[in-house]
Amino acid sequence: MADYSKALEFYDKALKIDENALPPNHPNLATSYNNIGMAYNDMGDYSKALEFYDKALKIYEIALAPNHPLLATS
Known part of the structure; x- marks a missing residue:
């Protein structure tokens, strides 16, 4: 069984690090x-x-070229 609350906790920590750096x-x-x-x-x-x-x-949309593949995945 997936532990989404734990995943969100770690994603949030990673986001805070990224936001500061x-x-x-x-x-x-x-x-x-x-x-x-x-x-x-x-x-x-x-x-x-x-x-x-x-x-x-x-x-x-700001950071990538208009035809970048990541635009299709978000």
Whole structure:
């Protein structure tokens, strides 16, 4: 059985490290947001998942080229 609360705890720690170490529109932040969104999605909390997917997409749109494959995954 998946332990989503534990996963979210570690994703949150990783996000805080990234937020302190990286510029605000760095793609690694988007990856962290996307991972958190996937955990919420798997838990069935779709509105919360969408919130984090949207954060990821906004960063990817700024930081990446318009045809970058990561834009399709967020």
